[in-house]
Amino acid sequence: MRCRRWAARPQPSREKVGSHEKRHTRCRFFFVWIAQVIVDILLQQVINGLVQGSVYALVALGYTMVYGILGLINFAHGEVVMIGAMIALTVLKALLAAAFAPVLAVLLSLLAAMAVCMALGYSIERIAYRPLRNAPRLAPLITAIGVSIVLQNLAMMIWGREYHSFPLPFNSVSHQFGGAIVNDVQIGIVVVALIIMLGLMWLVHRTRMGRAMRAVAENPSAAALMGVDINRVISVTFMLGSALAAIAGFMVSANYGIVHYYMGFMLGLKAFTAAVLGGIGNLRGAMLGGVLLGLIESLGAGYIGDLTGGFLGSNYQDVFAFFVLIAVLIFRPSGLLGEKLSERA
């Protein structure tokens, strides 16, 4: 009753608000302005999004590989990225102080970060998750959060609370590219990420170990019947994901020039979002989700100011990632490329 009365209420005349002509010109002005804004920063934001998305994709692969095999969300994965960045920072500083050639120093610090992270990933699984292999699912999940807190605090004790600047030993030259600017580090990130992802796909789909990983992910006891040492495959998976995390940590540090003990938290959450967006457990999904999330975030951050008339600034960019997470969980919980989740419940 009330609804109908409300709908039938007297309507104010639209003509009172403004004459038809006035509205028309205002409209046209608005669209021209929007178009200008879009073109101005579109390319730049796409480039930024691809760079950030490449990093998300590498980290998301770590989440998705572990989930695919254990059905576990390894919330400590973001901290592995941070530890990778910290190790790279420390080694790089030491090597540069010892007057190593810049390229050699970068390579060695990256390798050191990968080695330490692989050992860390192996240990995390061995110490924290393996004893809980047959426990209810909530137990390893809470343990993962615990591991994350432990690693964060450990890093804080070792490297302190301050922001460290990442000493890139060469000049990252900026290039003009169709009105946008892209520098060497950004190009390097996208190219290296692409190579690594292709390599990972080759490993998973064309090698004996990759086949075993897929077999264990699908049916662990049947894989054991084939002679696959499941524990070994799980360890390899953790180490592989951690190596990717180390590379991602190096990339983020080189790109932003800053390393901090808390950097893994937000990055980890966003990469997790990327993995969910693509369909957790699905490798291609993690890559797609990572790049998409990078683009969404970067475009969102680029336009949020204009779209809200300056009310919200680009510091609200984090909102987009979690908006995406919530939207995916509501409308497509299995993600873009994911299979039915019930299968592994």
Place this chain on the structure above:
Amino acid sequence: MVENTLLEVENLKVSYGGIQALKGISLSIAAGELVTLIGSNGAGKTTALKALAGLLHPTSGHVHYQQKSLLQFPAHQRVVNGIALVPEGRGIFARLTVEENLLMGAYIRHDKTEIAADLARQYELFPRLAERRAQLAGTLSGGEQQMVAMARALMCRPTLLMLDEPSMGLAPLMVEKVFESIRNIAAQGVTILLVEQNAKLALEAAQRGYVLESGAITLSGAASELLGSDAVQRAYLGT
């Protein structure tokens, strides 16, 4: 009691959370034999095979295999010793192709040319699989999946092949084909332990049989004798 014994199980007991599923079974299999273990649903047949394959840990008992104690090995090392299990429900890798499934069967082997030769042999034995080698195994029919599971188990060149209900859920024509394959495999000299609910078919294919009832072996003997025995007739053949 059997000469040339390959597998000797003594008083094997298995419990799940306080419930005793196997109450101490003993059986022996000679090299080259086709032995069947029959019994109704819940008698403990699958439990017995899982314990032999290493997927379950017995509470007590001994298993001797080729003069070695088998129970010290985890599941993935029993395959290395030549023991293959085609599990109940087949346990194929649905998201791997047929060929990848077969290659998983050869996971423990490294001799590439020999593996390729064995792959060709399986395709000869199961021509249907050759047609579908690049297809995802999950898209196959139940009978074809059973063939994948059997061919996959053969890829590790087992000495002892254990089959858990290979006829389950298959159309009668398919069941016949599967049993024909089992006889072929046995003819190649592979020792087979066949678990079946379809007692008649199993006993017709086997040389000897054991009857398992609520976790204990109640009857054993030559397959033809069991097939004719009153107890088996009444309980499993419905006559």
